[in-house]
Amino acid sequence: MGEFKSGLYYLSKKRPDLELVPVYIDNMNRVLPRGEFLPVPLLSCITFGPPMWLEAGESKIDFLARARLAVQRLKEVD
Amino acid sequence: MGPRDWVLAAVVVVLLSVATAVGQFVKRQPHLGLNAAAIATFNRRLGAWWIICALLGIAFISPTLTVALFGLMSFWALREFITLTPTRLGDHRALFWVFAFFTPLQYILVGYNSYELFSIFIPVYAFLFIPARVALAGDFKRFLERIAKIQSGLLICVYCLSFAPALLYLEVPETGSSASNARLLFFFVAMALISEALQFAWSQLYGRHVIAPTINAARTWEGLVGGSASTALVGMVLHWATPYKFLWQTAFMSMVVAVMGFAGAMTMSAIKRDRGVRDYGTLVEGHGGVLDRIDAICFAAPVFYHVSRQIFKIG
Numbered sequence: 001m002g003e004f005k006s007g008l009y010y011l012s013k014k015r016p017d018l019e020l021v022p023v024y025i026d027n028m029n030r031v032l033p034r035g036e037f038l039p040v041p042l043l044s045c046i047t048f049g050p051p052m053w054l055e056a057g058e059s060k061i062d063f064l065a066r067a068r069l070a071v072q073r074l075k076e077v078d
Numbered sequence: 079m080g081p082r083d084w085v086l087a088a089v090v091v092v093l094l095s096v097a098t099a100v101g102q103f104v105k106r107q108p109h110l111g112l113n114a115a116a117i118a119t120f121n122r123r124l125g126a127w128w129i130i131c132a133l134l135g136i137a138f139i140s141p142t143l144t145v146a147l148f149g150l151m152s153f154w155a156l157r158e159f160i161t162l163t164p165t166r167l168g169d170h171r172a173l174f175w176v177f178a179f180f181t182p183l184q185y186i187l188v189g190y191n192s193y194e195l196f197s198i199f200i201p202v203y204a205f206l207f208i209p210a211r212v213a214l215a216g217d218f219k220r221f222l223e224r225i226a227k228i229q230s231g232l233l234i235c236v237y238c239l240s241f242a243p244a245l246l247y248l249e250v251p252e253t254g255s256s257a258s259n260a261r262l263l264f265f266f267v268a269m270a271l272i273s274e275a276l277q278f279a280w281s282q283l284y285g286r287h288v289i290a291p292t293i294n295a296a297r298t299w300e301g302l303v304g305g306s307a308s309t310a311l312v313g314m315v316l317h318w319a320t321p322y323k324f325l326w327q328t329a330f331m332s333m334v335v336a337v338m339g340f341a342g343a344m345t346m347s348a349i350k351r352d353r354g355v356r357d358y359g360t361l362v363e364g365h366g367g368v369l370d371r372i373d374a375i376c377f378a379a380p381v382f383y384h385v386s387r388q389i390f391k392i393g
Contacts, residue, residue: 033167040173041153043161 001072004064012054012063019051020067024074047074083138083257086319090131090268097275098124113282116296120278126371127271134267137260141246142189144263148243149185152236155369155376156181159231162353168217169224172208176228180204181236188240191247200237205229234345234376235369241379242266248383248392250321261319266335266382270374272312273336274343277305294347297340306336321392334385335378342377346370 012020026045049070054063101121104110137144160173180200187196209225245266250258281301289297313332314325322328346369386392 027161030161030165030170033170036170038171038174038178040160040170041157041177043157 001068001075004068006060006064008067009054009060009063016054020053021051022049022067022070022074023047024049024071026075049074080257082319083261086261086264086316087135089316090264093268093272094124094128094131097271098128100279113296116278116282119296120275123274123371127274130267130371131271134260134264137243137246137263138257141243141256141259144246145185145189145243148239149182151368151372152185152239153177153181155239155372156231156235158367158369159235160228162349162355163227163231165227166217166219166224168215169212169228171215172211172225172228175207175211176204176232180207180232184236184240185243188244188247191244193244196240196244200232204232208232238376238380239372241383242375244383245379245386248387250392258321262321262386265313265316265320266379267375268316269309269313269332269335270339270378273305273309273332273339274374276308276312277301277336277340280304280308290344293351294344297344297347302337302340306333306340309333309336322386322390327390331382331385331390334381338378338381339374342373342375345377346373 008020012018024047026047027042028044030040031042031044032039052067052070058066098121101117101124105117105121108114133147134144136147156177160176165173180203184196184199187199208228209221212221212225212228242263245263246256246259248259248262250262278296278301280303281296281298284300284304285298287299288295289299289302310329310332314329317325317328320328320331322331
């Protein structure tokens with residue numbers, strides 16, 4: 001899984017009232033691989049994690065790492 | 079629907095009810111020392127069989143709708159099969175064609191009863207297209223293994239299963255009405271169900287010699303032989319519902335269904351063991367295991383169709 005882009009950080013900084021819900025879609029790389037436009041209808045599984053927010057005074061790097069970890073954890077649950 | 083169809087429907091409902099009652103009874107009798115996991119599997123199977131028989135009732139009303147329903151079942155089973163077997167990025171385009179083109183077209187050809195086309199469409203055209211398309215994608219790693227997986231999935235889940243609704247288009251000599259075709263499909267599915275139940279019962283009661291413990295610990299030689307023989311007896315009782323001329327033909331066809339159903343269940347077990355799963359249904363939470371339920375029908379359908387058509391000259 002690649003590093004998260006900083007847009008997520010700026011979004012949650014501007015709208016701190018919004019919940020960020022981590023979602024992991026299993027099998028996505030097989031259903032629709034990067035660069036393909038026709039999906040293959042394989043079975044998939046969507047896992048939702050607990051919502052998270054930008055903590056007060058949290059740095060951009062810390063926040064993005066925490067968000068990435070939240071999604072990563074869902075992959076291991078599955 | 080004539081009186082014979084109502085009798086057949088009643089027979090099926092009674093048999094299913096008896097099997098369900100037996101399944102529920104042995105579940106509540108732990109002191110008998112029967113294999114609890116096998117009983118749970120049997121009860122789950124029965125639940126699915128109720129649904130399949132209800133769907134088959136539609137065959138008496140609309141053959142086209144039955145073909146479409148079997149097509150959906152194939153589609154779902156193939157999804158489970160391919161999800162379970164690892165594929166690589168290079169297989170993506172070939173898989174897309176398998177799902178979007180070959181599967182629906184096979185059932186359209188069955189619906190138009192073009193036997194000359196649907197009997198060779200997948201074994202020739204899809205069989206050759208898949209390796210060529212994967213080769214074009216340029217990934218040669220474990221090439222033969224990957225194309226074999228896609229071909230096997232398409233042949234078992236789509237090609238083989240499509241012969242079950244194709245029974246609706248055989249030209250049954252005696253009456254020529256579509257109800258006698260629907261009865262033939264019903265007979266086929268009922269035999270598959272009954273052989274499943276009887277093989278289970280024989281294995282549980284008299285099973286001593288497990289055939290392949292590493293593949294399926296519940297299948298025994300006693301279950302196979304006893305189950306097939308008693309399936310033939312039950313089939314002979316249902317002889318009046320079939321288009322076969324002689325009683326021995328009906329008995330033979332019942333045994334064909336029993337033996338092929340056994341072969342299908344063993345093959346699918348072997349694939350599941352290799353992938354390290356118990357059921358296709360437990361693959362992804364919340365998705366039913368269609369392939370677990372239809373493995374016996376998949377193997378029995380093409381042989382049943384072919385023997386009926388070519389050897390007993392129906393259609």
